[in-house]
Amino acid sequence: MQPIKQRDSMPLLRRGELAARVGCNLETIRYYEGIGLLPHPPRSQGRHRLYDADLAKRLRFILRGRELGFSIEEIRALLAIADGGGGCADVYALTTQHVEVIRRKIADLRKLQRILTETAARCARDASPECPIIEALQASSADGPLGAASFAVVPNARELGKAVATRP
Amino acid sequence: MQPIKQRDSMPLLRRGELAARVGCNLETIRYYEGIGLLPHPPRSQGRHRLYDADLAKRLRFILRGRELGFSIEEIRALLAIADGGGGCADVYALTTQHVEVIRRKIADLRKLQRILTETAARCARDASPECPIIEALQASSADGPLGAASFAVVPNARELGKAVATRP
DNA sequence: GCTACAATCTGTAGAGACTACAGGATCAAG
DNA sequence: CTTGATCCTGTAGTCTCTACAGATTGTAGC
Structure with a gap:
């Protein structure tokens, strides 16, 4: 500063x-x-x-x-890491812990991306009566629970x- | 019905x-x-x-x-389209726009992940490792001509x- | 049919993260 | 020095759910 x-x-x-x-x-x-x-x-x-x-x-x-x-509290923790507050042990614990959270977030987002991309690819984009995107949404969680525990984690x-x- | x-x-x-x-x-x-x-x-x-x-x-x-x-209002729109059987061009636009937002999120999360991992690794050696995560999320797409014009959705x-x- | 106990009903409150507004003070351009 | 925009503080409202309280229903067993 x-x-x-x-x-x-x-x-x-x-x-x-x-x-x-x-x-x-x-x-x-x-x-x-x-x-x-x-x-x-x-x-x-x-x-x-x-x-x-x-x-x-x-x-x-x-x-x-x-x-x-990230939730407000998670951001608070990340900022604490950035601010270099605690000792090295703390920083290590916090960083590794957050890496794991982020890993799951990325995995979930990728899944979303894949579903949305594939679905959009099948869409004719015209005025056709049936839209694969709408159908995909109705398909409930055919592709699994979509990560079930993480997506935003928040x-x-x-x-x-x-x-x-x-x-x- | x-x-x-x-x-x-x-x-x-x-x-x-x-x-x-x-x-x-x-x-x-x-x-x-x-x-x-x-x-x-x-x-x-x-x-x-x-x-x-x-x-x-x-x-x-x-x-x-x-x-x-998707936000509540987006879902309301999607439902209206589904109910009305209207064209799916709008649905397609919404979806691809969405995919792009997700793509950027994944990119940023990867950045964050990389830095945190490196910090943790350095933590094993250095006494006080720096963790420049704040820098990592600066440009993220917002700093265009008019700032926050390139964002979207949820x-x-x-x-x-x-x-x-x-x-x- | 009657008795229990679960499930629903309604309305309202609470959590989390903002967002808006009211009434007054301050800033900066003219 | 005036004036309109901006900022101040405090408090209340919004959004998306989730939880709770007290009163009703539904239903399984006797």
Whole structure:
């Protein structure tokens, strides 16, 4: 972590600017600060939050982590690893443990990808009455329970490209 | 849609039986009815819901769609298409778009996996290994011309194989 | 038919992760 | 110095389920 004074690359963003830049909702930033994923940023004289490039990166990591299906707590753990908090034993345990979680996620996503791709390939894309995609969905879990225990490993995944800052 | 009277293949299930059969939570069925994904089913004299094979199929469709990462609203759209027998060009578009999102997720997860694995390995030797995972998820596709324009699809994906009916 | 015990019914509350709004303070352009 | 956009804080609402409470039904056994 460096002193907060910047070059001219990024002149300290305020909350709304940061939200626009990373593509999240304005309030999400405050929310992440509130639950401790983002540190309290420095403030202007009038108590407006000011974000530097490091905080922006951290925020992007969190947002993408959510999209990838990690829960808030999992992201908290990943950030702890990145922050180099605990000793080497802790880091080792955490990393290997997360590698396993990620391995399962990848396996599940691949399965989804395969199913969706194969199904789409059979689709005529015209106005034909029967659609293989619809049928595949109805086929229940013919291809097995689809990983049954992992996919996202988490409910409530963040929708990609959702909710950018409010604009009435 | 056929008349509700059945042969002996499926003797009209009640909510709990249906939940057990399709592998979802008891209350989820009522929830989907509440938000209009499932129609109000016929009832017994005592107002117990009774589900036939068609409704079971529809429920499986919804659950499967959620597992595959479609949002509730997307599923609503897919169901409308299925109900209306309309063309499947839209379905195809939605699906391929989906596949692309999944492809990017897999790529990012692989990055994460690689870095975490390397960190764990270095942990055996170094005292304080660095773990640059935050950097790994920076570019991930968002930093295009207008930031978050290239994203797509899903909120709150249903975790695969989650929540079977409640059993204390 | 009557008695139990399970399963459903309704409505409402809770979890997790945001998202929106109200009423006031601050910033920055003119 | 004014003014409209932005930000502040706190609190309430949304979405997708899931759980619970108290009242009714369904049904198996006597």
